[in-house]
Amino acid sequence: MVMRPSSALQRPRTARQRAIYSEVLLVEGKPGTQKLAGPPQSREFRSTREPRPLSAHGFAQRKRHVPALMESIPLTKYAVIEPKVIESHKTVSGRCPRRLRIERLKKRYESQDIQKLLIERGLDVTLPWYEDISPLPLSVFDNRDYDLRSPFEWLALAKDPETGEERPLPALALWRDPADGTGYWRRAVVLQYDSAGEKFEVQYEEAEPTELGGRRGMMEFLPRLRVMFRGEDPEAFANRVEEAYKSRSTADFLLRYNFYIDNMPTDDVQQLNGDQLQWLRKAVGNKRAGVTAGGAELEFVLQEVQLDFARAMNRVTFDTHVLQGNADPLQESLLPYVEKGFVAQALSKPLAPWKGRISIPRHRFSETFAKFCFATLRIRPEVVLALQGIKAQSEARLLENIFGIDVSRPLRLDEFRQNLRSSCAEASMALKEDWLTSLQTIVLREFDGVKKGWFNVREKNVDLYRHGKLRRFLVLARLVMQDTLRNLAKISVERYVSTMERLAPVKTMVESLSDA
Numbered sequence: 001m002v003m004r005p006s007s008a009l010q011r012p013r014t015a016r017q018r019a020i021y022s023e024v025l026l027v028e029g030k031p032g033t034q035k036l037a038g039p040p041q042s043r044e045f046r047s048t049r050e051p052r053p054l055s056a057h058g059f060a061q062r063k064r065h066v067p068a069l070m071e072s073i074p075l076t077k078y079a080v081i082e083p084k085v086i087e088s089h090k091t092v093s094g095r096c097p098r099r100l101r102i103e104r105l106k107k108r109y110e111s112q113d114i115q116k117l118l119i120e121r122g123l124d125v126t127l128p129w130y131e132d133i134s135p136l137p138l139s140v141f142d143n144r145d146y147d148l149r150s151p152f153e154w155l156a157l158a159k160d161p162e163t164g165e166e167r168p169l170p171a172l173a174l175w176r177d178p179a180d181g182t183g184y185w186r187r188a189v190v191l192q193y194d195s196a197g198e199k200f201e202v203q204y205e206e207a208e209p210t211e212l213g214g215r216r217g218m219m220e221f222l223p224r225l226r227v228m229f230r231g232e233d234p235e236a237f238a239n240r241v242e243e244a245y246k247s248r249s250t251a252d253f254l255l256r257y258n259f260y261i262d263n264m265p266t267d268d269v270q271q272l273n274g275d276q277l278q279w280l281r282k283a284v285g286n287k288r289a290g291v292t293a294g295g296a297e298l299e300f301v302l303q304e305v306q307l308d309f310a311r312a313m314n315r316v317t318f319d320t321h322v323l324q325g326n327a328d329p330l331q332e333s334l335l336p337y338v339e340k341g342f343v344a345q346a347l348s349k350p351l352a353p354w355k356g357r358i359s360i361p362r363h364r365f366s367e368t369f370a371k372f373c374f375a376t377l378r379i380r381p382e383v384v385l386a387l388q389g390i391k392a393q394s395e396a397r398l399l400e401n402i403f404g405i406d407v408s409r410p411l412r413l414d415e416f417r418q419n420l421r422s423s424c425a426e427a428s429m430a431l432k433e434d435w436l437t438s439l440q441t442i443v444l445r446e447f448d449g450v451k452k453g454w455f456n457v458r459e460k461n462v463d464l465y466r467h468g469k470l471r472r473f474l475v476l477a478r479l480v481m482q483d484t485l486r487n488l489a490k491i492s493v494e495r496y497v498s499t500m501e502r503l504a505p506v507k508t509m510v511e512s513l514s515d516a
Contacts, residue, residue, distance in 0.1 A: 079167035079170070081170070081230050081231030083106060083232075084148045084231070105233075109230075109231070112235065114172060114185060117235060117238035118238050118242075120238075125174060131225075134249070139225065141251070142224060142225055146239070148232075154190070155169070155192065157169065168191070168203075169190040170189060171189065171202065171229045171230060172187060172188070172228045172230075173186055173187075173202045173226060173228075174222070174226040186205070189203050198223065199221040199222055199224075200221070200227045202220060204218045204220075254337070256334070261318055266314065269310045269313045323335075379454075380450075382449070386446040386447065390442060393439060395484075398487055400430070401427075402427040402488065403424070403493075403496040404426075404427075405419065405496070406419060
């Protein structure tokens with residue numbers, strides 16, 4: 001605070017002037033004013049608390065908890081990969097700005113550890129040769145729906161949009177020790193993508209272990225499930241790896257399950273009887289199928305049917321044996337899949353009830369019926385007839401075609417455009433005038449006889465109209481019209497595309513410009 005010097009022209013104040021230290025300082029010789037230069041040199045201010053000695057931990061450098069696998073990388077060295085968000089570049093009132101959302105996702109991605117996320121899902125990919133525990137390749141079961149960017153879109157991010165400089169793409173790659181197969185998530189950069197093998201070429205940033213030579217700049221081709229880009233969501237990547245392992249495990253179970261059933265003996269299994277075989281001969285041996293009743297083709301078909309029937313009976317026997325719950329490791333591994341089969345569903349199906357009626361709890365029918373009448377619109381025949389007329393008119397509009405194209409003769413481009421514009425204009429005029437007029441006529445005709453009640457079209461009270469059923473009926477009619485317009489546009493576009501594809505030549509050859 002700055003105080004102006006007192007002047008003779010100014011009116012003296014009766015109140016005592018105050019400023020910094022005004023309650024503590026004493027002015028020499030002037031009781032009305034105080035000096036503002038701070039406390040006097042002769043006086044010393046001390047706190048009533050005793051000073052606390054500094055802790056030895058205070059000199060230690062504070063460490064921020066960041067996983068070692070996701071350490072910050074200088075932006076000047078690597079390409080900047082921002083999380084992909086679906087947000088408008090223009091800030092909209094009431095929504096999170098795009099830049100703020102990106103920064104929040106960055107912090108969240110950097111605070112997550114992919115190894116911990118995989119362990120939480122029951123996957124420890126650092127175990128020796130973890131992805132080779134099954135003979136089936138893991139990359140076949142990779143679900144690409146998790147990809148927010150294609151491989152070439154990821155590589156396109158390596159180019160700086162401002163300077164055009166190519167920078168390496170930072171990523172985390174799962175490296176396997178050649179000696180024992182132990183896996184480690186190491187920082188690496190992505191160089192290129194092999195379309196034939198569907199693998200990324202990565203170069204590890206860290207040096208090779210000392211036991212293996214300590215070389216730097218090791219390069220390796222890795223599948224997508226072993227490469228996580230820096231701007232990628234670790235949780236989505238962990239879910240992707242988890243789904244791939246589960247899909248492969250399910251496929252492995254199905255292969256073993258069907259292998260066991262296919263190799264079960266069929267000698268003592270129940271076969272089709274004579275009547276069933278005779279019915280199959282009559283059904284298969286007809287003139288339209290081109291198979292004679294006593295031909296070799298018919299016997300081959302019957303043999304295949306017998307084999308499928310025997311396999312179905314063996315499956316019933318196998319599933320029943322597995323569901324008995326014997327202490328067999330093989331049965332325990334196949335039990336989750338067998339429980340979803342038709343045999344388990346048939347065994348767990350409840351018995352048929354003795355009565356063919358459904359018991360309803362006791363209630364007051366009059367109150368329930370009154371609530372139903374209050375909630376529904378179809379309490380009068382006028383409403384049903386009006387809805388029937390509206391839907392009939394709406395379905396008749398679906399037979400029209402917005403893009404009416406005359407394909408009976410060849411047209412020039414200008415004529416084709418003019419016909420298309422005129423067809424769209426006619427369809428728009430028919431919808432705006434004829435359709436609306438017909439619907440209005442139907443509503444007024446059906447509700448003209450209603451004098452008082454919920455559906456009084458002559459109601460002038462706004463409050464009664466808002467709480468009445470006539471407003472709800474008109475809302476329902478508007479929804480029917482919206483569905484009709486949407487379906488009409490969809491059907492018209494499909495017809496237009498089908499017509500253009502049917503008329504387009506498969507191959508066009510232009511020998512010279514004069515013949516074009």
